[in-house]
Each structure stands twice: as C-alpha cells, then as structure tokens.
Amino acid sequence: MDLSYNMLRFLAKQIFQDLLQLDTLILANNQITHLNEECFQGLNKLKWLDLTDNELNSLPQGGIFQALLDLHLSCTFLKIH
Numbered sequence: 001m002d003l004s005y006n007m008l009r010f011l012a013k014q015i016f017q018d019l020l021q022l023d024t025l026i027l028a029n030n031q032i033t034h035l036n037e038e039c040f041q042g043l044n045k046l047k048w049l050d051l052t053d054n055e056l057n058s059l060p061q062g063g064i065f066q067a068l069l070d071l072h073l074s075c076t077f078l079k080i081h
Helices: none
Strands: 025-028 048-050 070-072
Touching: none
Parallel strands: 025 048, 048 070
Antiparallel strands: none
16 A cells, blocks of 8 residues: 555554555655554554655554564654664
8 A cells, every 4th residue: 555645644543454454555755753553453464664754753662563574764753772
C-alpha cells in the first residue's frame, strides 16, 4: 500500500487493523511526527515499511517491527540514544 506524498501528520490508532495480509507499507514523504504502536496492530505479515522523509523523532517501543525485513528511515529526525 502506497500512502506516500499525502501530507499525513499522524496515523489513527488501529488504522490498518483490517489489512491482515498487508506486507508492504509506504508512508514516505509525509509529515508524520509520531507513530503509535496501536496503528500497526495485527500487521503480522508486514515485511517492508518505508518511513523515509517524515518528521519522526522516535519509534514505538515493543515488537511491532520484529517481522520486518526492510525498514527505511532516511531523512527523518530520529536520534540514536
């Protein structure tokens, strides 16, 4: 699913809850500042997530990204602690 270039600022909780077969999610080139762990609930088949060029400064804690094979985070505001 490609949602890039949509000027998204946030993702609602459980927005993808009915997309259980989703394996690719492109959220690049938006204005997302925060990711809530609940918006990825149920996406157990998600393998490829592109968050390039967003305004993220942190990622959710927990195992929401554990099944991913590719995670793209270039051009974000993430800080490594």
